[in-house]
Amino acid sequence: MEVLLFVSSTTYYLLICSIAAFLLLLLDSRRKSKAKFSASTGLELPGPTPWPIIGSLHLMGSYDVPYKAFGALAEKYGQVYKLQLGNLPCVVVNGLDNIREVLMSKAQFFDARPNFKRYNDLFAGDKANSLAFSDWSDAQKVKREMLRAHTFPRAFSARFHELDTYMNIELNDLTNVLKTNEGSPVALKPLLLHSCANIFTSYFTSHRFERDHPRYAEILESYDEIFYEVNQGYAADFLPWLMPLHTSKISRMTEHAHKVRDFVVKEILADKLAAWTPGQTQLDYVDSLIEHVKSEVEPKLSMDSALFALEDIIGGHGAVANFLLKVLSYVVTRPDVQRKIQEEVDAVTENGREISLADRTFMPYTEAVILEAVRIIASPIVPHVASQDGIISGFKVEKGSMIFLNNYDLNMNPKLWDSPEEFRPERFISPEGRLLKPEFFLPFSCGRRSCMGYKIVQFVCFGTLATICQRFNIHPVSGESYKVPITNLALPYKTFNLRFESRKV
Numbered sequence: 001m002e003v004l005l006f007v008s009s010t011t012y013y014l015l016i017c018s019i020a021a022f023l024l025l026l027l028d029s030r031r032k033s034k035a036k037f038s039a040s041t042g043l044e045l046p047g048p049t050p051w052p053i054i055g056s057l058h059l060m061g062s063y064d065v066p067y068k069a070f071g072a073l074a075e076k077y078g079q080v081y082k083l084q085l086g087n088l089p090c091v092v093v094n095g096l097d098n099i100r101e102v103l104m105s106k107a108q109f110f111d112a113r114p115n116f117k118r119y120n121d122l123f124a125g126d127k128a129n130s131l132a133f134s135d136w137s138d139a140q141k142v143k144r145e146m147l148r149a150h151t152f153p154r155a156f157s158a159r160f161h162e163l164d165t166y167m168n169i170e171l172n173d174l175t176n177v178l179k180t181n182e183g184s185p186v187a188l189k190p191l192l193l194h195s196c197a198n199i200f201t202s203y204f205t206s207h208r209f210e211r212d213h214p215r216y217a218e219i220l221e222s223y224d225e226i227f228y229e230v231n232q233g234y235a236a237d238f239l240p241w242l243m244p245l246h247t248s249k250i251s252r253m254t255e256h257a258h259k260v261r262d263f264v265v266k267e268i269l270a271d272k273l274a275a276w277t278p279g280q281t282q283l284d285y286v287d288s289l290i291e292h293v294k295s296e297v298e299p300k301l302s303m304d305s306a307l308f309a310l311e312d313i314i315g316g317h318g319a320v321a322n323f324l325l326k327v328l329s330y331v332v333t334r335p336d337v338q339r340k341i342q343e344e345v346d347a348v349t350e351n352g353r354e355i356s357l358a359d360r361t362f363m364p365y366t367e368a369v370i371l372e373a374v375r376i377i378a379s380p381i382v383p384h385v386a387s388q389d390g391i392i393s394g395f396k397v398e399k400g401s402m403i404f405l406n407n408y409d410l411n412m413n414p415k416l417w418d419s420p421e422e423f424r425p426e427r428f429i430s431p432e433g434r435l436l437k438p439e440f441f442l443p444f445s446c447g448r449r450s451c452m453g454y455k456i457v458q459f460v461c462f463g464t465l466a467t468i469c470q471r472f473n474i475h476p477v478s479g480e481s482y483k484v485p486i487t488n489l490a491l492p493y494k495t496f497n498l499r500f501e502s503r504k505v
């Protein structure tokens with residue numbers, strides 16, 4: 001009995017001590033977590049209660065695109081809420097003011113990128129090699145600064161004229177190919193990839209490749225498969241134990257990435273490197289990359305990371321070509337839109353002269369068609385990640401949380417747009433006939449991680465759309481579907497055919 005009493009009193013004592021220790025630990029962790037947010041006392045984020053293992057992934061299941069789910073959940077939880085997706089804590093941000101807070105006024109808190117395994121795999125095991133998927137760093141900043149001069153050429157500068165010239169060389173070449181296939185169904189995608197890639201390689205690297213080059217078409221297909229892949233959402237990004245299901249796909253992508261790298265090194269970089277002399281005039285983007293690496297200015301850039309930046313930028317041709325195909329899918333199914341572009345281009349070029357980038361100012365309808373396609377496709381803003389604890393709209397957001405910025409809602413909200421589901425370029429034209437972009441329209445995002453290619457996209461898309469419509473009537477091919485996926489820029493490599501008929505202007 002005594003023994004029993006001793007045991008029970010010892011147990012009792014231990015129990016009391018354990019409870020006291022637990023309470024102390026709890027208080028301490030509360031104190032620490034309060035200290036974390038001491039700069040401003042944020043509120044706890046609302047949000048659905050996650051299920052074990054999958055979190056709230058099941059809530060995305062009943063929508064064709066996740067961004068519709070994000071909008072629907074906002075009705076219940078408010079504009080900013082938390083969402084556990086698999087093993088990742090996420091925050092969904094709706095509404096222009098909140099999105100601007102993340103991208104602009106608090107950019108330094110939310111400037112990192114997700115650490116998905118496949119992003120690392122594609123960039124030789126380190127996503128820091130990528131322009132779009134690296135976290136923020138001095139090197140990322142300098143890479144963006146070096147690009148700026150090339151991707152945002154000032155109107156009427158030497159680079160602006162160069163781009164115009166390269167664009168017309170490729171569009172004349174494309175016209176010849178389309179004329180030889182006149183009247184027959186044409187698989188436009190490989191042709192357009194070639195034209196856009198040559199505009200990019202001519203402009204950024206001073207190289208161009210003929211259509212019968214033995215490896216170019218294969219490299220462009222590899223680039224396109226990578227682009228398609230990067231644009232897909234994977235449940236395995238959030239549930240890494242599902243990744244083995246994608247092993248063969250990932251290794252195919254890695255193979256494509258190696259092929260592309262080998263081509264860029266041998267066919268583009270090698271002769272530039274051999275010809276480099278210290279302090280030489282920097283003619284193109286490759287010259288400026290090589291100069292930076294060789295002169296070892298801070299922050300230093302290794303030749304490898306310069307090569308990755310170069311591959312990324314050349315790869316931008318895929319975004320332009322895929323997007324242009326989507327624009328053409330809207331144009332071919334809307335004869336009135338096609339006719340209005342043709343009337344505008346005929347009026348501006350009078351005798352059918354070549355299009356120039358300077359014509360953009362006088363062709364608001366053609367520009368509006370491009371903007372309307374960007375709006376309706378609603379390519380998502382690449383997810384950001386909180387690089388430190390912060391506050392969004394008064395709510396605490398912990399470091400490491402993934403931030404989804406719902407620009408689908410900004411593009412499709414009926415409170416912001418009349419009949420948002422309809423393709424109506426006129427919504428971007430003011431009563432005086434000028435191009436009009438509402439402040440809530442952010443297809444290329446804003447702030448320190450904003451798109452580095454948006455001017456090039458607008459220039460090349462304008463030139464190509466105007467030139468094709470000037471020279472051809474575009475017809476659908478019977479049996480083809482021209483419905484294109486939204487909230488995603490990519491189309492499969494094998495996609496719809498079109499028929500081209502020369503116009504007599």
Ligand code: HEM
Nearest residue numbers: 131132316319323379381382443444445449450451452453
């Ligand atoms: C229609 C085509 C395109 C659309 C709609 C688009 C849109 C976007 C968006 C929304 C972002 C994310 C911005 C953010 O996270 O805040 C982005 C990032 C980026 N875009 Fe584009 N883009 C397009 C084409 C291009 C092209 C052609 C290039 C290259 C010439 C390019 C270069 C980049 C780069 C480098 C980033 C990452 C910037 C960073 O993370 O610092 N984009 N783009």
